[in-house]
Amino acid sequence: xxxxxxxxxxxxxxxxxxxxxxxxxxxxxxxxxxxxxxxxxxxxxxxxxxxxxxxxxxxxxxxxxxxxxxxxxxxxxxxxxxxxxxxxxxxxxxxxxxxxxxxxxxxxxxxxxxxxxxxxxxxxxxxxxxxxxxxxxxxxxxxxxxxxxxxxxxxxxxxxxxxxxxxxxxxxxxxxxxxxxxxxxxxxxxxxxxxxxxxxxxxxxxxxxxxxxxxxxxxxxxxxxxxxx
Amino acid sequence: xxxxxxxxxxxxxxxxxxxxxxxxxxxxxxxxxxxxxxxxxxxxxxxxxxxxxxxxxxxxxxxxxxxxxxxxxxxxxxxxxxxxxxxxxxxxxxxxxxxxxxxxxxxxxxxxxxxxxxxxxxxxxxxxxxxxxxxxxxxxxxxxxxxxxxxxxxxxxxxxxxxxxxxxxxxxxxxxxxxxxxxxxxxxxxxxxxxxxxxxxxxxxxxxxxxxxxxxxxxxxxxxxxxxxxxxxxxxxxxxxxxxxxxxxxxxxxxxxxxxxxxxxxxxxxxxxxxxxxxxxxxxxxxxxxxxxxxxxxxxxxxxxxxxxxxxxxxxxxxxxxxxxxxxxxxxxxxxxxxxxxxxxxxxxxxxxxxxxxxxxxxxxxxxxxxxxxxxxxxxxxxxxxxx
Numbered sequence: 001x002x003x004x005x006x007x008x009x010x011x012x013x014x015x016x017x018x019x020x021x022x023x024x025x026x027x028x029x030x031x032x033x034x035x036x037x038x039x040x041x042x043x044x045x046x047x048x049x050x051x052x053x054x055x056x057x058x059x060x061x062x063x064x065x066x067x068x069x070x071x072x073x074x075x076x077x078x079x080x081x082x083x084x085x086x087x088x089x090x091x092x093x094x095x096x097x098x099x100x101x102x103x104x105x106x107x108x109x110x111x112x113x114x115x116x117x118x119x120x121x122x123x124x125x126x127x128x129x130x131x132x133x134x135x136x137x138x139x140x141x142x143x144x145x146x147x148x149x150x151x152x153x154x155x156x157x158x159x160x161x162x163x164x165x166x167x168x169x170x171x172x173x174x175x176x177x178x179x180x181x182x183x184x185x186x187x188x189x190x191x192x193x194x195x196x197x198x199x200x201x202x203x204x205x206x207x208x209x210x211x212x213x214x215x216x217x218x219x220x221x222x223x224x225x226x227x228x229x
Numbered sequence: 230x231x232x233x234x235x236x237x238x239x240x241x242x243x244x245x246x247x248x249x250x251x252x253x254x255x256x257x258x259x260x261x262x263x264x265x266x267x268x269x270x271x272x273x274x275x276x277x278x279x280x281x282x283x284x285x286x287x288x289x290x291x292x293x294x295x296x297x298x299x300x301x302x303x304x305x306x307x308x309x310x311x312x313x314x315x316x317x318x319x320x321x322x323x324x325x326x327x328x329x330x331x332x333x334x335x336x337x338x339x340x341x342x343x344x345x346x347x348x349x350x351x352x353x354x355x356x357x358x359x360x361x362x363x364x365x366x367x368x369x370x371x372x373x374x375x376x377x378x379x380x381x382x383x384x385x386x387x388x389x390x391x392x393x394x395x396x397x398x399x400x401x402x403x404x405x406x407x408x409x410x411x412x413x414x415x416x417x418x419x420x421x422x423x424x425x426x427x428x429x430x431x432x433x434x435x436x437x438x439x440x441x442x443x444x445x446x447x448x449x450x451x452x453x454x455x456x457x458x459x460x461x462x463x464x465x466x467x468x469x470x471x472x473x474x475x476x477x478x479x480x481x482x483x484x485x486x487x488x489x490x491x492x493x494x495x496x497x498x499x500x501x502x503x504x505x506x507x508x509x510x511x512x513x514x515x516x517x518x519x520x521x522x523x524x525x526x527x528x529x530x531x532x533x534x535x536x537x538x539x540x541x542x543x544x545x546x547x548x549x550x551x552x553x554x555x556x557x558x559x560x561x562x563x564x565x566x567x568x569x570x571x572x573x574x575x576x577x578x579x580x581x582x583x584x585x586x587x588x589x590x591x592x593x594x595x596x597x598x599x600x601x602x603x604x605x606x607x608x609x610x611x612x613x614x615x616x617x
Contacts, residue, residue, distance in 0.1 A: 017472070017475055017479075019479070020479040020480065020482065020483035020486075021483075022482075022483035022484075022486040022487055023479070023482055023483055023486055027490070028405060028487060028490075066446070073441070101446075116473075117469070117470075117473050118469045118473065120469070121469075137443075137444060137445055137446055138404055138405060138407075138443075138444040138445075139346050139407065139444035139445045139480060140445070142444075142476075142480045142483065143473065143476040143477050143479075143480050146476040146479060146480070147472055147473065147476050150472065150476075151472075161442075162404040162405065162442060162444075163403075163404055163405040163487075164405075166483070167483075
């Protein structure tokens with residue numbers, strides 16, 4: 001009569017229209033807790049799960065949103081710096097921003113941006129199997145997460161500045177630069193314990209082909225071969 | 230110095246639970262405006278309609294006294310509800326209100342608020358929906374509110390109207406909620422009648438809206454990243470557009486779900502139970518709860534033990550709580566002040582497969598009729614005899 005089995009938020013593709021996890025009984029974590037596959041965990045356990053997924057899945061990618069892309073209030077620049085420190089610890093990581101929420105028509109460049117109106121295009125094109133959202137307004141993060149879970153096999157991680165996200169596979173609420181740095185430290189810890197990252201041979205941030213082209217173009221504009229600052 | 234500047238900002242927890250309260254014998258309209266006085270409200274926009282008008286007149290007085298920053302009468306309800314949408318997008322604390330036909334006129338705009346993720350408080354002083362023209366109490370309009378995406382509370386009395394309204398501002402603006410919260414009350418029975426209301430000092434006020442920490446960027450043309458638009462996508466006839474819209478709708482209802490935590494924290498739960506072990510139970514909301522209390526007292530005098538479940542939150546609906554509360558029920562009646570029995574339908578849909586109780590299809594009154602406690606009593610006794 002009643003299906004009381006707890007709902008699990010696992011990587012997709014879940015199908016045409018999976019339900020919102022919040023309507024299936026998944027609740028947001030309190031401060032000091034995290035959410036993993038729909039279950040409440042301690043913050044430290046959540047960080048270790050996030051760290052392991054980022055080091056072992058294909059094509060790890062960070063999606064920074066407007067709240068960390070612009071230094072719009074005190075503390076944001078420091079948080080952005082902590083995100084770059086995190087990226088430095090994930091071999092082979094890419095950074096593809098979500099700078100704006102407006103739809104991009106007629107065609108998105110999935111190597112340049114991710115957009116909440118059609119996020120799966122960026123995931124599919126870059127074959128991303130694990131990603132981190134940070135600095136995205138919660139509404140747009142939530143609709144993005146639902147679409148990713150519906151149509152892709154990507155493991156979604158959210159470092160939320162507010163209450164967290166039920167539809168991501170791993171979510172940490174109330175994330176400032178301290179929590180981002182705690183994730184960086186969790187990654188270092190796993191490496192110290194012997195975990196060999198999937199892309200151990202390609203350390204550092206990897207540019208997408210579009211990003212390489214843009215970077216080359218900017219260097220060319222200088223005319224002296226120097227890369228733009 | 231404006232009066233609101235002299236008020237002391239306190240935490241919601243202090244305002245709701247700790248601040249000393251004094252008793253006042255006031256109308257529902259007065260209770261609502263006293264909540265507004267303490268709400269740190271920025272702007273109120275409405276269009277007059279009975280029985281809402283008195284509350285918004287009083288809110289106008291508060292503006293005159295310096296408790297609000299702006300206040301005006303719009304050209305009609307469509308104008309009022311559209312204008313309050315714009316105000317909410319700019320990040321200020323917003324209030325509007327209406328009744329019956331006014332609500333129906335503005336319903337398209339009301340139903341657009343949640344999709345735009347607009348925190349605001351909407352007071353509904355229920356009244357008959359025309360035609361024929363009537364200004365009598367009846368809460369049929371709430372049937373139309375149930376699926377708009379708004380959080381929706383139904384206050385029983387003047388005290389509830391005060392408490393729910395204050396809590397509504399805070400719940401509405403929680404980042405993970407970021408939705409309009411509607412607080413309904415049965416017009417005239419509560420708005421125009423007096424009851425005892427315990428209130429904290431008017432020298433206190435809630436913290437203001439923290440608009441830079443919400444689920445969507447508010448409009449601020451001066452400051453990136455906030456100046457980015459939050460437009461819905463262009464409507465293309467392709468699957469991704471459909472999927473995005475579907476995910477957006479899901480998110481509205483997910484946000485409603487997230488309000489449960491705050492309703493529980495600030496309002497003591499989505500429902501309230503009296504005599505939980507009774508086999509015959511009344512489930513009611515709004516002023517039907519008060520009528521039911523008296524009927525239960527009369528039944529008790531006759532030796533019958535009757536339970537009462539007061540539904541405080543209609544959206545989100547207390548699904549799990551109601552199923553648990555009705556586990557051992559054998560008979561349920563659902564008194565309502567409307568002809569369609571919208572609460573009865575909610576109860577049946579919620580309890581289907583979860584209870585063996587007989588759920589009576591009533592009692593109901595409408596068109597302005599007062600529900601006599603004897604009527605509830607008759608239904609109770611018939612239910613116990615296996616009738617109805």
